[in-house]
Amino acid sequence: MTDNEQRRNAAQTAGDRLVARHVREDPFAAAFKATRMPMIVTDPNQDDNPIIFCNAAFEKLTGYSAEEVVGRNCRFLQGPNTSREAVARIRASVEAGSDIAVDILNYKKDGSEFWNALFLSPVRDDDNRIVYFFASQLDFTNVKSREADLAAARHKAEEEVAKNTERLQSALGAKTLLVHEVDHRVKNNLLTMASIVKLQARITKNQDHRQILMSVLNRVEALSTVQRKLFTLDDVSRFDIADVAREMVSDLVGAIKRPDIRLTHELHPVYVPAVKATPLALIVNELVGDAVRRGLSDGGGQIHVVVKRLNGHFLIRVEDTSIPVEVDIETAEIGRILLETSARQVGAKIERRTAGHRTTVDVTMLVESPQESEN
Amino acid sequence: MLLAMELENEVEMAGHQVIGTAATRDQAREAIAAQRPEFAFVDIHLQDGPTGIEVGRDLAAKNIPYVFVSGNIKKIPRDFAGALGAIEKPYTINGMKNALAYISGLIEGCVELNPPASLVLAEDVELIEAGPRI
Numbered sequence: 001m002t003d004n005e006q007r008r009n010a011a012q013t014a015g016d017r018l019v020a021r022h023v024r025e026d027p028f029a030a031a032f033k034a035t036r037m038p039m040i041v042t043d044p045n046q047d048d049n050p051i052i053f054c055n056a057a058f059e060k061l062t063g064y065s066a067e068e069v070v071g072r073n074c075r076f077l078q079g080p081n082t083s084r085e086a087v088a089r090i091r092a093s094v095e096a097g098s099d100i101a102v103d104i105l106n107y108k109k110d111g112s113e114f115w116n117a118l119f120l121s122p123v124r125d126d127d128n129r130i131v132y133f134f135a136s137q138l139d140f141t142n143v144k145s146r147e148a149d150l151a152a153a154r155h156k157a158e159e160e161v162a163k164n165t166e167r168l169q170s171a172l173g174a175k176t177l178l179v180h181e182v183d184h185r186v187k188n189n190l191l192t193m194a195s196i197v198k199l200q201a202r203i204t205k206n207q208d209h210r211q212i213l214m215s216v217l218n219r220v221e222a223l224s225t226v227q228r229k230l231f232t233l234d235d236v237s238r239f240d241i242a243d244v245a246r247e248m249v250s251d252l253v254g255a256i257k258r259p260d261i262r263l264t265h266e267l268h269p270v271y272v273p274a275v276k277a278t279p280l281a282l283i284v285n286e287l288v289g290d291a292v293r294r295g296l297s298d299g300g301g302q303i304h305v306v307v308k309r310l311n312g313h314f315l316i317r318v319e320d321t322s323i324p325v326e327v328d329i330e331t332a333e334i335g336r337i338l339l340e341t342s343a344r345q346v347g348a349k350i351e352r353r354t355a356g357h358r359t360t361v362d363v364t365m366l367v368e369s370p371q372e373s374e375n
Numbered sequence: 376m377l378l379a380m381e382l383e384n385e386v387e388m389a390g391h392q393v394i395g396t397a398a399t400r401d402q403a404r405e406a407i408a409a410q411r412p413e414f415a416f417v418d419i420h421l422q423d424g425p426t427g428i429e430v431g432r433d434l435a436a437k438n439i440p441y442v443f444v445s446g447n448i449k450k451i452p453r454d455f456a457g458a459l460g461a462i463e464k465p466y467t468i469n470g471m472k473n474a475l476a477y478i479s480g481l482i483e484g485c486v487e488l489n490p491p492a493s494l495v496l497a498e499d500v501e502l503i504e505a506g507p508r509i
Contacts, residue, residue, distance in 0.1 A: 180447065184420075187446035188378075191465035195381040198468070202384060217468065224465035247470075250492045254473035 007050060008071030014043045015052035015070055018132075038062070038137040040074070041123075044130055048073045049094065052132075061139055063109030074135070077116070079107035090120060097122045097130050103140070115144040183231060190224045215331065219338070222248070222285040226277045239277040242267040242307040245284045245316070249305050252292060260300025261292065268308040270367070279342035280316075286339040287318035287361055293331065294322040301357075309367060316363040382416060382444075385468065389475045400426035404433060414482060415441035417458070419450060431456040440482065442474070448495055455497035462494055469493075 018041065022029035032039060038058035042049050050071045059065055062077065069076075078087060086104040093100035099121045106116040116137045123132040194217060201213035229244050230236070246267050253263045272280060284305075291303045301322040308315055343350050348365035379396045386393055394410045397403035399422050407415075415434055419427035427443065428451070434441045435457025443451055443461040451461055459481070462474050470493030480488045490496055 184446045187464045191378055194465060194467075195377045198381050198384070199377070221465075221467040221469075224467060227465060228463050247492045251467055251469035251473060254476070254491050255469035 004071070007047065010046055011043065011050040011052045011071035014046065015041070018053060038139075040069070040135050040137075042074065042133040042135070044094070044122075044133055049133065058137065061108070061114070061137060062106075068109075077106040079105070079111075079113065081105050081113065082107075090118070093120060094133065106137075113141075114139050115141045183227075187224075187227055190220065190227055194220050194224065211331075215334065218289060219282070219285070222281050223278060225251075226281045230274060230277065237274050238271040239274045240269045241272050241277070241280050241284070241314075241316070242269050244277070244281045245288075245305060245307045248281075248284060248288060252288065256292065256296070258296065258300060261295045261303065262301075263292075263303045263305070265305040266308065267305070270307055270309055270314045272314075272367075276346050279345040282338055282342040283346075283348065283363055284316060284318075286335050286342070287316065287363070290332075290335050291318055291320035291322060291359070295320065310364070312367055313364045314367050317360065319358065319360045321357045322359070378418075382471070385471050386416075386475065389472065389479070391475075391479070397421075397430075399423040400430055403430045407433065407437065407439070411437070412439055414478060415439060416444050416462075417441050419443060419445045419447075425450070428452060428456050431458050440478075442478065442494065458497055460490075460494050460496040466493055 019029070033055050035055065036057050038061040039055050040051050040058055041053040043052045046052075050073055051069050052071075054066050054069050058069075062069075075087075082105050086102050089102055090100060090104070099119075101117070101119045104116050104118055105113055107113055117140050118135060118137055120133060120135045122130045123134050125131045197213050197217045197220060201210050201217065204210050204213065225244055225247055226239075229247070230239065246265065249263055249265050284307075288303070288305060295301045295303060301320055303322070304317075304319040306315065306317040306319075339350065342348075343363060343365075346365055348363050351362045351364070353360045353362075376396075376398065379398075383393045383396060394412055395406040397406045401423075403417075403421075406412075417427045417431050417434070419425055421427055421430070427445075431441060431443065440459050441457075442459050443455075444464060444466070445451065445461055446464040448461050448463050451458070455461070459478070462471065466474075470491065473491035474494040477488050477491055477494060
């Protein structure tokens with residue numbers, strides 16, 4: 001008899017002994033044999049801790065018959081891709097006589113791999129000595145491959161997202177470039193328009209013509225100021241009307257050089273949608289322009305410009321102490337039409353009060369989104 | 376170019392003499408070499424591309440004060456290439472007039488003027504003070 005045969009016989013005998021201890025009706029033994037969970041019992045008191053018993057589910061899972069496995073150490077389930085670390089953990093657990101649950105890659109009789117959720121536990125007798133090891137195997141290859149499928153799908157999706165993001169970024173880059181280019185052209189065109197009017201005003205000998213051209217230039221320049229102030233905020237859809245008013249007023253103050261005309265202002269940021277920038281800037285321009293024109297033709301005076309929020313509304317107020325006479329009918333008419341049309345365009349209300357030498361014009365309109373204007 | 380011509384007129388109306396205009400970087404170099412200007416307006420986009428910044432650096436190297444005139448101030452390098460500041464296009468007649476008054480005041484040595492809204496000053500205050508003294 002070879003050593004191998006001897007060992008197998010010893011293991012077989014131990015297995016038979018174990019089975020013999022349980023009568024046929026023993027429900028625990030019956031369950032062990034019939035369960036769909038693959039299970040084995042090993043005998044650590046024999047050389048190399050051989051398998052002494054395996055159930056039908058184990059045979060089914062691994063492809064080995066009971067005869068083929070009894071008497072052998074479980075390591076025959078290992079193969080080239082089995083984690084050395086997992087094996088070492090199992091060994092350490094057996095040596096320590098403790099429970100262990102470990103996921104390990106094992107091999108069937110036909111050489112195919114399966115993922116084994118192994119649970120190993122010592123069985124002790126009344127004297128607390130280890131008499132057997134009990135092990136259950138759970139094939140979770142499906143879960144593992146689903147995990148792999150999921151990881152692959154996720155990887156593919158991530159690649160797709162990265163590709164799309166790159167495409168979007170390059171499209172956004174092109175758009176941004178286009179917006180800057182268009183913005184640049186609009187600015188240059190506005191300045192070119194202004195230059196053409198300036199050229200004509202410079203060439204003409206006729207004072208009336210010159211005055212008309214300067215009146216056109218003034219409105220073109222109001223639009224220029226708006227265009228310059230667009231896109232300066234991080235949020236390009238909003239526009240601070242006080243910022244435009246400040247620039248218009250300070251440009252005027254610096255340029256008129258009339259110490260008898262004093263321009264003061266009270267300007268608080270009021271953010272409006274960018275689409276309303278032009279009519280609102282024209283409103284400020286007409287109100288201030290009218291006051292300054294009267295002050296210039298009259299003996300100067302005080303001009304006060306207010307832009308602020310007021311209970312869900314916002315207010316543009318221009319107050320002056322210039323004599324409220326119309327400088328000339330045409331100029332006043334153009335100013336009035338521009339003011340009224342612009343106000344109508346944004347749904348603003350114009351209210352004009354005169355008391356002695358003091359003229360106050362209030363333009364009020366609803367602030368569309370109060371929260372937005374709080375920022 | 377029309378814009379340069381009208382700017383020239385505005386500068387002269389303010390009592391200054393224009394010694395030349397240039398449409399490219401090379402023309403600018405020749406003009407600067409031919410007759411040293413006291414001050415220069417530099418558009419970033421010239422006929423040969425965005426070479427205005429190089430023209431600005433040339434001017435700064437020669438200690439000639441200048442400002443950029445640009446439709447996109449964000450394109451100016453962080454160090455402003457040695458410029459005093461920038462006038463953003465499209466500027467207005469009044470805005471240019473005020474900027475000119477401030478600049479000529481600076482060049483004449485008067486540092487107590489308030490800069491007008493139309494002139495964006497370079498962040499580097501030392502450059503602003505060093506420029507006009509030369």
